[in-house]
Amino acid sequence: MTKRIVAYSRLKPKHLDQLSQRFHVDYFEALKDTDDPDFRKALSEAHGIVGSSLLITPELLDAAPQLEAIASISVGYDNYPVEELTQRGILLCNTPDVLTETTADTGFLLIMATARRAIELAEFVKRGDWRESIGEAHFGSDVHGKTLGMIGFGRIGAAIARRGALGFGMQVLYSNASPKPELERELGATRCELEELLAQSDFVCVSVPLSAETTHLIGRREFGLMKPSAIFVNIARGKVVDEAALIGALENGEIRAAGLDVFEQEPLSPESPLPHMTNVVALPHIGSATHETREAMTQRAVDNITLALEGKRPISLVNE
Numbered sequence: 248m249t250k251r252i253v254a255y256s257r258l259k260p261k262h263l264d265q266l267s268q269r270f271h272v273d274y275f276e277a278l279k280d281t282d283d284p285d286f287r288k289a290l291s292e293a294h295g296i297v298g299s300s301l302l303i304t305p306e307l308l309d310a311a312p313q314l315e316a317i318a319s320i321s322v323g324y325d326n327y328p329v330e331e332l333t334q335r336g337i338l339l340c341n342t343p344d345v346l347t348e349t350t351a352d353t354g355f356l357l358i359m360a361t362a363r364r365a366i367e368l369a370e371f372v373k374r375g376d377w378r379e380s381i382g383e384a385h386f387g388s389d390v391h392g393k394t395l396g397m398i399g400f401g402r403i404g405a406a407i408a409r410r411g412a413l414g415f416g417m418q419v420l421y422s423n424a425s426p427k428p429e430l431e432r433e434l435g436a437t438r439c440e441l442e443e444l445l446a447q448s449d450f451v452c453v454s455v456p457l458s459a460e461t462t463h464l465i466g467r468r469e470f471g472l473m474k475p476s477a478i479f480v481n482i483a484r485g486k487v488v489d490e491a492a493l494i495g496a497l498e499n500g501e502i503r504a505a506g507l508d509v510f511e512q513e514p515l516s517p518e519s520p521l522p523h524m525t526n527v528v529a530l531p532h533i534g535s536a537t538h539e540t541r542e543a544m545t546q547r548a549v550d551n552i553t554l555a556l557e558g559k560r561p562i563s564l565v566n567e
């Protein structure tokens with residue numbers, strides 16, 4: 248019997264071909280509505296799912312009684328009910344490693360753009376406001392030699408810290424559940440309590456996965472502990488931060504600026520004050536969004552689902 252796959256993110260012909268050689272593929276390019284009757288029908292017969300971003304609920308799983316494996320085209324898996332999947336014997340695969348460096352580039356882009364006010368000043372030039380040499384009112388802050396506080400020190404956090412320490416001579420502090428002695432040796436990084444990191448860092452960068460423990464990890468109290476000159480960067484998940492508290496901290500001058508790739512609600516509402524603040528650089532969740540990396544992530548997802556449905560061990564399995 249040929250197994251069936253539902254693919255609901257945009258795939259290149261090459262990836263669709265690879266899947267179609269082994270499986271029957273029901274392809275929903277950029278699916279918007281999970282109540283779509285064709286999608287529901289395909290789900291009811293599916294052995295595998297390939298896609299990203301969609302919130303997979305237990306109710307959707309009920310609609311997929313034959314499901315054996317899901318291959319997410321993402322490293323984050325906060326949109327999947329992991330325990331429920333495990334209980335039902337459904338494998339969940341993700342795409343770590345292949346996006347680490349690209350996502351770290353995005354983190355550093357936000358550090359540089361906020362510190363040197365790159366977007367704000369590019370807009371200033373575009374508007375034709377550059378009529379004389381700029382003065383102090385438009386100066387930014389140095390990045391090199393400053394203190395970078397990493398909240399979360401997994402693959403991506405470490406890759407951002409590596410850029411800071413080795414490329415920009417930054418001192419690295421990190422708060423993480425477990426110590427990372429190898430990274431301490433490589434980067435001269437120091438592990439400390441979150442409170443100390445917040446008080447000492449010039450750049451506070453969040454890079455933890457979203458979970459019950461990390462939801463609103465950074466809120467009013469935490470912004471209050473940061474230096475008024477601190478720049479806050481989030482490349483993890485929007486819900487790790489209490490966004491109302493962040494807006495308050497920016498409005499009240501409790502911190503200097505924020506570089507944000509992720510938001511509590513995505514896409515970000517046009518009503519949000521964040522993208523209208525001159526000291527905020529807001530990006531539309533571009534962490535891993537380069538041609539090369541998205542291709543590698545999709546290839547990993549295709550390989551994961553192929554291995555899983557053929558009864559072999561996928562390359563990156565979330566629920567061991």
Ligand code: DGY
Pocket residue numbers: 320321322323324346532533534535536
């Ligand atoms: C991920 O892979 O989890 C990223 O956030 C998607 O860009």
